[in-house]
Structure formats: C-alpha cells, structure tokens
Amino acid sequence: MKVLIIGGGGLVGQKLARALAARETLRGAPISSLVLADVIDPAQVDAPFEVQTVTCDIADPASVASVIDADTDVIYLLAAIVSGQAEEDMTLGYQINMMGTMNVLERCRELASKPVVVFTSSIAVYGGEVADPIIDDSFLNPQTSYGAQKAIGELLINDYSRKGIVDGRGFRLPTISVRPGKPNRAASGFMSSIFREPLNGQEAVCPVDPDFPHYYLSPRKCIENLIKGAEIPAQDLGKNRCMMMPGRMWTIDQMIEAMRNVCGPEPEKLIRWEEQPEILAIVKGWRFDLRPEKALRLGLTADDSFEDNIRYYLEDDKPVV
Amino acid sequence: MKVLIIGGGGLVGQKLARALAARETLRGAPISSLVLADVIDPAQVDAPFEVQTVTCDIADPASVASVIDADTDVIYLLAAIVSGQAEEDMTLGYQINMMGTMNVLERCRELASKPVVVFTSSIAVYGGEVADPIIDDSFLNPQTSYGAQKAIGELLINDYSRKGIVDGRGFRLPTISVRPGKPNRAASGFMSSIFREPLNGQEAVCPVDPDFPHYYLSPRKCIENLIKGAEIPAQDLGKNRCMMMPGRMWTIDQMIEAMRNVCGPEPEKLIRWEEQPEILAIVKGWRFDLRPEKALRLGLTADDSFEDNIRYYLEDDKPVV
Structure with missing residues (x-):
C-alpha cells in the first residue's frame, strides 16, 4: 500500500501522515511507503515505513507526474489555495484548485492504474438562495471563487471516477477548529x-x-474521517462520490x-x-x-x-x- | 449593440442569427453588427446590419481574443462538443466545453468590458440518485462527461459574474426536437x-x-428563450445565474x-x-x-x-x- 499526500506539508497533511504512521495500515493493507508532496518541502514524519518528502507544483503536469506512478494506491489531494487568497488572486486559485485537480486526474488517466483519490472539498460550495436545510441533494451555489473551484473539483472527481480512471471520493470539510499553528489566509x-x-x-x-x-469540526475528527473516507467501499458511494463531512x-x-x-x-x-x-x-x-446524512450513514x-x-x-x- | 455568436455555424447559432436579423434589436438597442464565429467558417446570414463570419477555436486563447473586443456587448456561447463525442473523446470534451468556456471568460477579464454572456448548458447536468422532481435547488449530478463539463461551465459563469467580469446567464437546454438537418453526434x-x-x-x-x-423543446421556442435570456435584467437573476430552460x-x-x-x-x-x-x-x-419555475417566472x-x-x-x- 503506497500512499501519496498532496498538500502533505499542511496542517491536515501532517496530521494525516502521523495518523497513518501510528496505524500502519490503510484499506486493510500494511502501508509500505508514504510520499508527502507539497509546494514547499514538507516536514518529515516518523513512521515504521519509508516516508519520502518531495516538492510538487500541481499546476505543472510534469511535476504531478513525478509524484504519481502506477504503484500509487491512495492519493490524498489536500492541496489548495484557500478562500481569502483565491478571492484575491483569481488566476492562482483556478490554476491550483481547478487545473491542479485536473492535472492529478489526467496523470491517473495516463497510468490506467485506478488509484483511490480522496479529495478535500469544502462547505464553501454551498451558498446563494438555496433553501435550508442543506441536504445531500442540495444545489451547490458557491459565493466565492474558492467554493466554485472546489465544486468544479467535485465534478471532475465524479466524472473521472465514472470513467473508471480513479476511485474518487470527496468530502466537504466543515471549518476546522481549533486549528493549531499560525493563521493562514482562509x-x-x-x-x-x-x-x-x-x-x-x-x-x-x-x-x-x-x-x-x-459549522465546525476538530482536526482530530477530520483526520479520522479522511482515513475512513479512503476505506469506504466504492459501491457504497453511489453516483455522487462527494458529500459533506459531518460537523x-x-x-x-x-x-x-x-x-x-x-x-x-x-x-x-x-x-x-x-x-x-x-x-x-x-x-x-x-x-x-447542514445535514450530512450520507456521510453519517457511511460511518x-x-x-x-x-x-x-x-x-x-x-x-x-x-x-x- | 455588437453581438457575437460563438457556435454561430450550428443549428441554434444560425437560427438565432436569423432571428436577430429579423428583430434588428437586442436588449432595447439596435444591433449594429453581428459576428458569427465557429470552428468551421459559418454560413452567412442576411441582415439589415453588418454580419461577419469568422473561424474561431475556443480552445485557443489567441483565437478567442481575435473575436471578442471591448465593443462586444453580448456574447452567445453556444459552441460545444456534444454528448456522444464528449463521452468518446474526453480530452476534446474538456478542451472545448471546460477550457473553451474559461478562455472566453478570461478574455472578458482582460478587457474589463463586462459583456452579457448567454451560456447554453444542458439538462444533462442532472442525474444520479437526486430525488424527483428536479427543481431549481436540485443538486447537479451529471452522469456523462458532457454534463460534467456543462455543470463546470455554469460554475464559471456564476463566479465570473459574481466578480463583475461578465453579466452571465446560463440556460439548461432541454433536448431540442424536431432538429432540422443531418444527425449530429449527440x-x-x-x-x-x-x-x-x-x-x-x-x-x-x-x-x-x-x-x-x-424533456423537449422546439428550436423555435429555444431561440425565443435565448433572446429573452439575454434581456433579463441582471438583478432578476439572483445568486445563481443558471437555470433550466422550460420544456x-x-x-x-x-x-x-x-x-x-x-x-x-x-x-x-x-x-x-x-x-x-x-x-x-x-x-x-x-x-x-423537471420544474423550471425560475425560468417561467422570468418569462x-x-x-x-x-x-x-x-x-x-x-x-x-x-x-x-
């Protein structure tokens, strides 16, 4: 079981890496290696298996190709330009949040290896005049560029999964609180x-x-859910592989x-x-x-x-x- | 009033051009010129104003720049790779239906002229396990690449409108019947x-x-609706500028x-x-x-x-x- 975390230098990526190191398995198989990729070389994480840290710019297809190979079994796609910055710098937001996601999926299409891809979307996909409560069937009407880019990522995850290129699943993260460390631009x-x-x-x-x-979730629960999210059997996901993460x-x-x-x-x-x-x-x-019924049903x-x-x-x- | 029809050589584009020629006005102003752009040089249309026919590949930003200038008041973005072909040729579908739409919107961002953009989406954005009936607030869960690309186009139209770059509006076309001419690859x-x-x-x-x-609509009604669609006051569109076209x-x-x-x-x-x-x-x-209440309310x-x-x-x- 070879795992790649794109965005492996961020808060969620580092906590996820440490959680994987502690449990040693994913999807019922022992983890043999973990790659932490990020735009700046991620911090190393101690683990009972090999951990590689690499730099990767997901806006660049060649850089994406260098971190995903035919042996990559599970890809966590956590990298993103966050809401405040995506709103200020539209070009960068679309490059990373839309084209970056596309580049990862296109790399998987080249390889024909069908990895599990766990995509972190956001509750920022919801907005506008859509009636409350927000249920699994509610329309996505983002009112920020970040939300629009995440909603596009979900459509890509679903389409590339339907075509058999990846086994994708996406989770709309609540606002994570209490985040450690320094403020980011969210x-x-x-x-x-x-x-x-x-x-x-x-x-x-x-x-x-x-x-x-x-709507909130702790980092600890978020990591637990991302691990469970990789382990949900594909057939339980239905025709929409993206859902709210409970908060x-x-x-x-x-x-x-x-x-x-x-x-x-x-x-x-x-x-x-x-x-x-x-x-x-x-x-x-x-x-x-928000009523995350599908995710709650899936554990x-x-x-x-x-x-x-x-x-x-x-x-x-x-x-x- | 300068109008551009991208996809001006297709069935809808040609009928729309003839309808504009017959009415001579759009959004309350006399039409001074019409540009018909398509991947193959579109057929000429007789009109009481200047009609230019040009070739344009919307996958190429430079080609898009050559047909949109700061004087372009209304852009009809009808060009698309249709469902059957987008399903077979995933690369081409994403190039035209996603990146082509992005290129048009990015060109408008360069110009800062805020044209009205009328985007033709499709009822192919609906699908999956979403509960019937489909209402304005229903989740878009396309089950084809074409549908996914159209749903992405809608998110782009909304985001670029929210940012004040265009005054966009999108209409999910029912299946058009009876279409004249030869079969296409839909x-x-x-x-x-x-x-x-x-x-x-x-x-x-x-x-x-x-x-x-x-779910069907005649070509004649579709053209009437596309003209009305350009004329809806921006403030009546709300926070989601895309809607079903009635059928x-x-x-x-x-x-x-x-x-x-x-x-x-x-x-x-x-x-x-x-x-x-x-x-x-x-x-x-x-x-x-489908229950196209918003569109019916808007006329x-x-x-x-x-x-x-x-x-x-x-x-x-x-x-x-």
Whole structure:
C-alpha cells in the first residue's frame, strides 16, 4: 500500500501522515511507503515505513507526474489555495484548485492504474438562495471563487471516477477548529485563532458578532474521517462520490462557553471584538444548517461537543512553553 | 449593440442569427453588427446590419481574443462538443466545453468590458440518485462527461459574474426536437430523427422503447428563450445565474401520436425499432421530471404541445423538395 499526500506539508497533511504512521495500515493493507508532496518541502514524519518528502507544483503536469506512478494506491489531494487568497488572486486559485485537480486526474488517466483519490472539498460550495436545510441533494451555489473551484473539483472527481480512471471520493470539510499553528489566509482563520491565541495567552480578534453561527469540526475528527473516507467501499458511494463531512453548528458564544467550561473564564478576556467587513463579506455567505446524512450513514462522525474541540487542541496541539 | 455568436455555424447559432436579423434589436438597442464565429467558417446570414463570419477555436486563447473586443456587448456561447463525442473523446470534451468556456471568460477579464454572456448548458447536468422532481435547488449530478463539463461551465459563469467580469446567464437546454438537418453526434439525435426523417419520407431508427419519457423543446421556442435570456435584467437573476430552460415531458409514444395528429398515419411507418445499448447507456441517466419555475417566472416559455413542435418543423425547416 503506497500512499501519496498532496498538500502533505499542511496542517491536515501532517496530521494525516502521523495518523497513518501510528496505524500502519490503510484499506486493510500494511502501508509500505508514504510520499508527502507539497509546494514547499514538507516536514518529515516518523513512521515504521519509508516516508519520502518531495516538492510538487500541481499546476505543472510534469511535476504531478513525478509524484504519481502506477504503484500509487491512495492519493490524498489536500492541496489548495484557500478562500481569502483565491478571492484575491483569481488566476492562482483556478490554476491550483481547478487545473491542479485536473492535472492529478489526467496523470491517473495516463497510468490506467485506478488509484483511490480522496479529495478535500469544502462547505464553501454551498451558498446563494438555496433553501435550508442543506441536504445531500442540495444545489451547490458557491459565493466565492474558492467554493466554485472546489465544486468544479467535485465534478471532475465524479466524472473521472465514472470513467473508471480513479476511485474518487470527496468530502466537504466543515471549518476546522481549533486549528493549531499560525493563521493562514482562509477567511475562516479567526474561527480558530479566537480560541488558539487566548489559550496560548495571546490576544485575538473576532471580526463577527457573538451570535454568528457556523459549522465546525476538530482536526482530530477530520483526520479520522479522511482515513475512513479512503476505506469506504466504492459501491457504497453511489453516483455522487462527494458529500459533506459531518460537523456541528455552533455560535461564537456557544464556543466561548465551551472554552470557559474547559479552561475557566480567563482566556476569553483576550478576545477583542472588531468588525472586519472583508472577512464578513466572505463568511456571511457560508451555510451552517447542514445535514450530512450520507456521510453519517457511511460511518463518518462529528465531534460530540465543542468542549471536545477545545480538549483535542490542548491534548494534540497546544505548544509546550 | 455588437453581438457575437460563438457556435454561430450550428443549428441554434444560425437560427438565432436569423432571428436577430429579423428583430434588428437586442436588449432595447439596435444591433449594429453581428459576428458569427465557429470552428468551421459559418454560413452567412442576411441582415439589415453588418454580419461577419469568422473561424474561431475556443480552445485557443489567441483565437478567442481575435473575436471578442471591448465593443462586444453580448456574447452567445453556444459552441460545444456534444454528448456522444464528449463521452468518446474526453480530452476534446474538456478542451472545448471546460477550457473553451474559461478562455472566453478570461478574455472578458482582460478587457474589463463586462459583456452579457448567454451560456447554453444542458439538462444533462442532472442525474444520479437526486430525488424527483428536479427543481431549481436540485443538486447537479451529471452522469456523462458532457454534463460534467456543462455543470463546470455554469460554475464559471456564476463566479465570473459574481466578480463583475461578465453579466452571465446560463440556460439548461432541454433536448431540442424536431432538429432540422443531418444527425449530429449527440446521443439525443434520434429524438429528432424519428420525426424528421419520416416527415421527409425516409426511414429512421428508434433505439428506445415507446414509453421512454424525456424533456423537449422546439428550436423555435429555444431561440425565443435565448433572446429573452439575454434581456433579463441582471438583478432578476439572483445568486445563481443558471437555470433550466422550460420544456415539456413527452414519451416517444405521445410524440408519435402528435405527428399522427398533424400529418396522418403514414410517417410513423418509417420508424424502425432497434435497441442501441450505447445510446441507451447515456440517455437512460437523463432526467425528465423537471420544474423550471425560475425560468417561467422570468418569462421564458415551453411549447404548448408536441403538435406545435411538428408544425414548427414543417413551417421553419422541412426541406422543399
């Protein structure tokens, strides 16, 4: 079992690599090697099997060809230009998020080896005037370029799977919180930083009102779901191989209350409330009343409480000072 | 008012050009010039304004740049690789149907002139396990490469419109029947030829059962709707600029009965019934229980009866022997 993680240097890629190293198997077979590919050479991960770290630009077909060969059994396609940046730089967003996905699938067509491809889509594919609640059959009406590019990626994953070129499956990730590390250029960045920074004794800015509702998942559950996602039998996926990944809807207020329940009243004092119109313009179009029935039926799960999200951050990610 | 029809040599493009020549105006302004662009030099059309015919390969950005300039007010993007051919030649289908659409929109981004772009999508965007009836909020789950490419085109039209680059609007065309002329490589070709050929005294093959239901529109109504489609005020389109074009569901039997009502019992004797698995594989995935409420609300219309479709063919298209 040879696994490739494209986007292997990112938060999700690195956590996934460590989880694969710990479990040693995927889809019922021992992992023999893991390739971590990213636009900047990814950090190495300790594992009981060979781990290669390589640079790869998915906008370049030759670069994609250098990381996928006929022995690649499972490809995690996590690489993306995130929402804020894709909105600012339309050219780069389409190059990476649309053409990059196309290049990976076209490379698989050259090889005729039919790898499992796990694609990370986003709940940013939802939006517009589509009626609530969002169910598995709801129309995708993204209101950002990032969402449009992810919706296009889903169509490509489905079409190349239908043609027998890959065994694809796509999961629309909820907003991941609490993300460790530094902020990235995602418009959703504050949804982690307002917990992460205060828990680390630093100030953070919340650009939305306390009653702003959104749909969340912890990194730990996300990784569990991505591993299960690779293992779902193809015949259980039906004619649409892309689906919501389960998450839960919380308001900012409810999440702060959860932080208080776990860590006491001090951290929240470090949150500064300051409206940011350019962030609001993106996130107010996002949907939060989501019903991920297909994914739940297939065994994927959400967090039980936001208290868990806070605890997972403390257990898995909080820097030791 | 300068109008460009990309795909101006095809059935719809030529009929649209003649309709524009007859009405002389579009969006309330007199048409000053019309450019008909196609991969093969389109037939000339008589008009009270200048009509240019040019060759254009939309897969080539330079070729696209040669037909769109800052004065182009309305672009009809009708060019496409049709369903049967896109299924056989995946590379060509994606080059024309996805990248061709992207090239047109990217050219508009260079110019910053914000033309109206009328995009012809298809009801082939519907399929899979999505629950009937198909409404405006139904998920697009195409089961052909053609359908996937059209769904991608819709996402691009919406995203480039949202960014203010074009004033786009897309219409999912029902199967057009009765199409004049020779069969093309669309899997739906028989849905016209089983009427057209018998009405012209020739034999035709029906590859599906008489109770096969599908969703149809006459060429005459399609052209009327494409003209109305360009004229819908942008603010009435909402956050999803693509919608079903109204049509009607008929079974093959009902359509044959309509032909009998208009032309007597002779023509249908020329229909030979012969199952064709490769055609069936494509068309059986298509949906027919469609509710085009948004388009009807915006003033687009369907045929009143299939008798009308037969009459329109006799009036508009039947070759004079």
